[in-house]
Amino acid sequence: xxxxxxARAQMGTSLAFHIIFSVLGVGIPLxxxxxxxLALKTKNPVWMMLTRRxxxxxxxxxxxxxVSGTILSFEIGLLWPTYSKFAGQVVGLPFLMEGFAFFTxxxxxxxxxxxxxxxxxxxxxxxxxxxxxxxxxxxxxxVSANSWMNTPAGFVIKNGRVVxxxxxxxxxxxxxxxxxxxxxxACYVATGFAVAGVYALAILRGKxxxxxxxxxxxxxxxxxIATPLQIVSGDFNARFLADYQPVKFAAMEAVFRTERGAPxxxxxxxxxxxxxxxxxxxxxKGLSILAYSDPNATIKGLDQVSRGFWPNVALVHMSFDxxxxxxxxxxxxxxxxxxxxxxxxxxxxxxxxxxxxxxxSGPLSFLAIELGWMVTELGRQPWVIYGYLLTxxxxxxxPWLNISFLIFVLIYVLLAAxxxxxxxxxxxxxxxxxxxxxxxxxxxxxGV
Amino acid sequence: MNVALFALVILWWGLIAYxxxxxxxxxAGIWDLFVGREAERQRSFINHALGPVWEANHxxxxxxxxxxxxxxPAAFALLSIALFVPFTLALIGVVLRGxxxxxxxxxxxxxxxxxxxxxxxxxxxSILTPFFLGASxxxxxxxxxxxxxxxxxxxxxxxxxxxxxITIGAMAVALCATLSAVYLVVEANxxxxxxxxxxxxxxxxxxxAVTAVLGALGLGLSVSEAPLLWSGMVxxxxxxxxxxxxxGLATATTLYIKRYRIARLLIISETxxxxxSWGLSQYPYIIPPQATIANSANExxxxxxxxITIACGLAILLPSLYYLFSVFKLPYPVPxxxxxVEREREAQQNDSVQQPL
Numbered sequence: 001x002x003x004x005x006x007a008r009a010q011m012g013t014s015l016a017f018h019i020i021f022s023v024l025g026v027g028i029p030l031x032x033x034x035x036x037x038l039a040l041k042t043k044n045p046v047w048m049m050l051t052r053r054x055x056x057x058x059x060x061x062x063x064x065x066x067v068s069g070t071i072l073s074f075e076i077g078l079l080w081p082t083y084s085k086f087a088g089q090v091v092g093l094p095f096l097m098e099g100f101a102f103f104t105x106x107x108x109x110x111x112x113x114x115x116x117x118x119x120x121x122x123x124x125x126x127x128x129x130x131x132x133x134x135x136x137x138x139x140x141x142x143v144s145a146n147s148w149m150n151t152p153a154g155f156v157i158k159n160g161r162v163v164x165x166x167x168x169x170x171x172x173x174x175x176x177x178x179x180x181x182x183x184x185x186a187c188y189v190a191t192g193f194a195v196a197g198v199y200a201l202a203i204l205r206g207k208x209x210x211x212x213x214x215x216x217x218x219x220x221x222x223x224x225i226a227t228p229l230q231i232v233s234g235d236f237n238a239r240f241l242a243d244y245q246p247v248k249f250a251a252m253e254a255v256f257r258t259e260r261g262a263p264x265x266x267x268x269x270x271x272x273x274x275x276x277x278x279x280x281x282x283x284x285k286g287l288s289i290l291a292y293s294d295p296n297a298t299i300k301g302l303d304q305v306s307r308g309f310w311p312n313v314a315l316v317h318m319s320f321d322x323x324x325x326x327x328x329x330x331x332x333x334x335x336x337x338x339x340x341x342x343x344x345x346x347x348x349x350x351x352x353x354x355x356x357x358x359x360x361s362g363p364l365s366f367l368a369i370e371l372g373w374m375v376t377e378l379g380r381q382p383w384v385i386y387g388y389l390l391t392x393x394x395x396x397x398x399p400w401l402n403i404s405f406l407i408f409v410l411i412y413v414l415l416a417a418x419x420x421x422x423x424x425x426x427x428x429x430x431x432x433x434x435x436x437x438x439x440x441x442x443x444x445x446x447g448v
Numbered sequence: 449m450n451v452a453l454f455a456l457v458i459l460w461w462g463l464i465a466y467x468x469x470x471x472x473x474x475x476a477g478i479w480d481l482f483v484g485r486e487a488e489r490q491r492s493f494i495n496h497a498l499g500p501v502w503e504a505n506h507x508x509x510x511x512x513x514x515x516x517x518x519x520x521p522a523a524f525a526l527l528s529i530a531l532f533v534p535f536t537l538a539l540i541g542v543v544l545r546g547x548x549x550x551x552x553x554x555x556x557x558x559x560x561x562x563x564x565x566x567x568x569x570x571x572x573x574s575i576l577t578p579f580f581l582g583a584s585x586x587x588x589x590x591x592x593x594x595x596x597x598x599x600x601x602x603x604x605x606x607x608x609x610x611x612x613x614i615t616i617g618a619m620a621v622a623l624c625a626t627l628s629a630v631y632l633v634v635e636a637n638x639x640x641x642x643x644x645x646x647x648x649x650x651x652x653x654x655x656x657a658v659t660a661v662l663g664a665l666g667l668g669l670s671v672s673e674a675p676l677l678w679s680g681m682v683x684x685x686x687x688x689x690x691x692x693x694x695x696g697l698a699t700a701t702t703l704y705i706k707r708y709r710i711a712r713l714l715i716i717s718e719t720x721x722x723x724x725s726w727g728l729s730q731y732p733y734i735i736p737p738q739a740t741i742a743n744s745a746n747e748x749x750x751x752x753x754x755x756i757t758i759a760c761g762l763a764i765l766l767p768s769l770y771y772l773f774s775v776f777k778l779p780y781p782v783p784x785x786x787x788x789v790e791r792e793r794e795a796q797q798n799d800s801v802q803q804p805l
Binding site: 056059060062063064066067068069070071073074076077078081082084085086087088089092093095096097098099100102103104106107108109110111113114115117118119120122123124126130163165167168396397398399400404407411415418419421422425426429 | 500501503506507509510511513514515517518519521522524526529536542543544546547549550551553554555556566600601602603746749750754757758761764765768769771775776783784785786787789
C-alpha cells in the first residue's frame with residue numbers, strides 16, 4: 001500500500017470506529033435523562049432499572065469513545081501535518097470548543113456514572129443534563145469543522161500565505177447548518193433504533209415484562225421523532241449540495257454529463273471510464289425536480305471539472321444509495337410500529353416480522369451513518385480542504401504508515417472483541433428484582 | 449505581554465494540570481503491578497480512586513493538543529512529523545490504558561482471566577505512555593528535534609533516543625508513580641486503611657527518591673545534550689530550579705513525619721515548579737532553536753478569540769471540576785450530596801482537626 005493510501009485507510013478506519021461511539025455518546029445520555037426523570041416522577045422502579053442498566057453499558061461505551069476520539073485528535077497531526085497547519089490557523093476554534101464540550105461531558109459523566117451512592121437522586125438526575133447538552137454541542141462543533149473542509153471560508157490566500165482569518169466565519173461556513181443538523185439527528189435516529197433493537201430482540205427470544213416493553217418504547221419514541229426530521233434534513237442537504245458542492249452531488253447521483261431535466265439514477269453499476277451506469281433504475285426528470293423543484297432545471301455533471309478532480313464515483317454513488325435506502329427502511333419500520341401501537345390501543349406490537357424489522361433497523365441506521373460519512377469524505381476527494389489542499393499534499397512525510405495502519409487495525413479488533421464480549425456479559429447478567437427505587441440504588445451500588 | 453505568550457502560559461498550566469492529574473492516573477496503573485499481598489483489595493482501591501476522575505483528567509491532554517494545534521499550528525505540524533514514532537507509541541499507550549482500565553473495572557469476575565489480562569495491559573500502558581511523553585518533551589528541550597537544516601524528519605530519531613531523553617522519560621514514569629503514591633496515601637489514610645497507608649507511604653518515598661536521582665542525572669546530562677536548556681536553567685530559571693529541589697526535600701520530610709495532606713500539596717507544587725523551570729529555560733522557543741513563539745504563532749486576532757473562548761470554557765469547566773473532586777475526593781460538604789455521605793464527611797472533618805489542610 002502506498003503511504004498516502006495507508007494514511008487514508010488509517011484515518012478512515014479510525015473515523016468509522018469512533019463514529020459509532022460518538023453517536024451513542026450523543027444519544028444515550030438523552031435516553032438516560034428521560035428514563036431517570038420518569039423514574040423520579042412516576043416512582044416506577046422499572047424506569048430506574050433501565051437507567052441503571054444503560055448507565056453501566058454507557059460507562060464502557062463512553063470510555064471507548066473517549067480513547068478512540070483521542071486517536072483522531074493525534075492523527076490529525078500524525079497523518080496530516082500539512083492539513084493541521086492550514087486548518088489549525090483557520091478553523092481551530094470549533095476544535096477548541098469541542099475540547100471544552102468533551103471536557104464538560106467527561107466531568108459530569110464521572111459524576112453520573114460513579115455518583116449513584118454519593119449524590120442525592122435529584123442532583124444525580126440533574127448531572128445528566130450537562131452530559132447530553134455537551135454531547136450534542138460536541139457533535140455540532142466537530143461537524144462544523146468538517147463542513148469547513150467541504151466549503152472553506154473565513155480566510156484569504158495571499159502570496160501563498162493564509163491571511164485575514166476569521167474563525168467565526170470559518171465555523172459558520174455555508175455547509176455548517178446543513179451538515180451539523182443532519183449529523184445531530186442521525187445520532188438520535190441510530191441510538192433510538194439501536195436501543196429499541198436490543199429489546200425487540202429480547203422480546204423475540206421470549207423475554208416478557210414491563211422492562212423490555214418500556215425499553216423498546218423509549219427507543220422507538222426517540223427514533224420516530226428524529227427519523228422524519230432526518231429525511232427532511234437529507235432533502236435540504238441534497239438541494240444545498242447541488243449548488244455548493246456540485247462535484248460531490250454529481251458523484252452521489254452518478255451524473256456524468258451536465259444536462260437539463262436530469263433523471264434520478266437509483267443503484268446500478270457505475271463505470272467511471274465510460275461514464276455509463278448500467279442496470280440502474282431511472283426516474284425521468286427526477287433529479288431536477290428534487291434539487292430545484294423544476295423538471296427542466298440544469299444539473300451540473302462531473303464534466304464540470306477535469307477527470308483528475310473526480311472522486312471515486314462508483315463508491316460515492318453506492319454509498320449514497322445505501323444511506324438513502326437504509327434511511328427509508330428505518331422510517332418505514334418506525335411508522336408501521338407506531339401505527340400498530342395506536343391500533344392496538346397502546347399495546348407494544350408483537351408481530352414478529354415487525355419486531356425483526358426493528359432489530360434490523362439498529363444496524364441499518366448505523367450503516368446509514370457510516371455510508372453518509374463515506375459520501376461526505378470520499379465525495380470531496382481528491383481534496384482534503386476543497387479547492388485549497390489536495391489530500392496527497394496533506395499527508396505526512398513519515399514512513400512506516402503501513403505498520404502504523406496495521407497496528408491500529410489490530411487495536412480496533414482487540415477493543416471491539418473485548419467490548420462486545422463484555423457488553424454481552426452485562427446484558428446477560430440477571431435483572432435485579434423490582435423493588436423500591438431507593439432500595440434498588442443502594443443494592444446495586446454494592447454490586448458495582 | 450503579547451497574546452501568543454499569554455496563550456502559551458495558559459497551555460503550560462494545562463500541561464501542569466495534565467501532569468498532576470493525568471500523570472497520577474498513570475502512576476496508579478504502575479502501582480497496580482506491585483500490589484503484593486491483598487491484591488484484590490488494593491486493586492479495588494485503585495479502581496475506586498480512578499473510576500470517576502480518569503476520563504476528566506485525560507481530557508487535559510486533548511486540551512493541550514487542540515491548544516497547540518490552534519495557537520502554534522506551524523509548530524504542531526513540525527512536532528507531529530518529528531515525533532511521529534514516540535507520539536504514536538504514547539497514543540497507543542493512552543488508548544490501551546483507558547480501554548484496559550474500564551474493561552477491568554467492569555469485568556464480570558474481579559480475579560478472572562479477563563480482568564487479569566486487561567489489568568496487565570493497564571499497567572504496561574501506564575508505564576509506556578509517560579515514558580514516551582517524557583522522552584518527547586526531552587527531545588524538544590534538547591534543541592535537536594529537527595534536522596540541522598531545520599526540516600522535520602520522522603526518521604531523524606537521535607533526539608528522542610538520546611541518553612538524556614531516555615533519562616527524562618524514566619523520570620516522567622517515576623514522577624507519575626510518586627504523584628500517585630502520595631494521593632493514594634491521603635485516600636487510604638482518609639479511609640482508615642492502616643496497611644495501605646503505610647504501604648503507599650513507603651512507595652511514595654522510594655519513587656520520590658528515584659525521581660530525584662533521575663532528575664539530577666537529567667540535569668547533569670543536559671549540560672552537553674541540551675545546552676540551551678542548561679543555560680536557561682542556570683540563568684533565568686535558577687530560583688525555580690532551586691525551589692523545585694527544596695520542595696522535593698520538603699515533600700519527603702512531610703511524608704516521613706506523616707503529614708499526608710501537606711505532602712500532597714507539596715508534590716503538586718513540585719510538579720508545577722519542575723515543568724515551570726523547563727518552560728522558563730526554554731523561553732522564547734517552542735522548538736529550540738528553530739521555532740520561536742513569534743515565528744510559529746497564529747494571527748494575534750485569532751489567538752485573542754481563542755483566549756476569549758478559553759476564558760468562557762474555563763468558567764464552565766473549573767466549577768464543574770471543583771464539584772467533581774468535591775464529590776469524590778475532598779472532605780468538604782457541597783450541595784447535592786446524599787445525607788449518608790454528608791454525615792460521613794462531618795465525621796471525617798472532626799477526625800482531621802489535628803491535621804490541617
